Amino acid sequence: MRKGWILLGILSAALTAFRPSFTGYEIGDTATDFKLKNVDGTSVSLADYKDAKGFIVVFDCNTCPYSKAYNSRIIALNEKYVSKGFPLIAINASDNSSPGESTDDNISKAKKHTYKFPYLIDETQGIARAYGATNTPHVFVLNRTPQGLKVAYIGTIDDNPRSPDKVTVRYVEDAIDALLSGKEVPVKKTKAIGCTIKWKPA
């Protein structure tokens, strides 16, 4: 009996030691739905969008200079793709106790820029962790398939944060255009310098 317990102990220790650390989604993974509070007080889930062919999920925040630099491009992405079946969902996952990132700050940002898309609050930061969002703005393009919402692109919006007029590659647009025409997404994953998501102290 005692041997059994020891064995169990060794086994569970081994399992803990070799459990891979979860680092968020890779391309092709099935993305989880969520139910998060919007700036208008309602709750929003991806399941609410019955006709959507997919989604542009953007982890964003209010104070990050990269978020500011990309704000008009985020609004334009929704405008261009909502009618094509890819609505944009912005999520603020920053610790809402950090300056400029409270619910009220989210509300005034959405108002100021007349957001026509949800700006959700990931209060527990659980969705950002599940997706593996690290920066802001960090984009996940999801594609609806019979097997669920598949992650088709992860990364930055385009190749020039500094000047929109000098952009040469529009990664997110290229990804959605490819999905809409049944082609392979040309660049599936990108990295970019950016603000870290402000995580709550553990």
Added chain:
Amino acid sequence: MRTPPQNILALLVVMLAITGSIAQTQEANLVSVEQLQSAIRGDESKIQVINFWATWCAPCVKEMPLLEKLHLSDNRVHVRLVSMDMDLDPNPEKVMAFIRRKKLLSEVLILNEKGPSNEWIDRIEKTWSGALPATLVVNNRNGKRKFIERQLQEGELEKLIDEVNN
């Protein structure tokens, strides 16, 4: 003709002021990723500590005193503070003003890469998402390296240095 002692004193004061101002207004050099890499690789005599930061990044500014302290207290280490500001702002003056205001003593470099960051982040560190702050610790003698992509805690740098030393 004998120089009056007051004049010598005045000259000394002027000279001190000049050297003092040179020491204070350290100018950061603009570097490419390639230049940064060869600077890091080129030195085997010291542990290389490379901190990636930006003037707009609050956690970066918060952790900077830890790097400055390390630079002043441990001569086995070469600290480089690499500003990423030019990724968003083509004018390096904001960084220069920051260096003067904070009176930074560690070596400051400003990364000036024309290409999109997606093309060069991996060349610096494969596991880096691109979020700031980030710190790389390299020992060129044994090839060991450590990378941290978040704000440093007190004592953490010393631990990382020990780890690459063993």
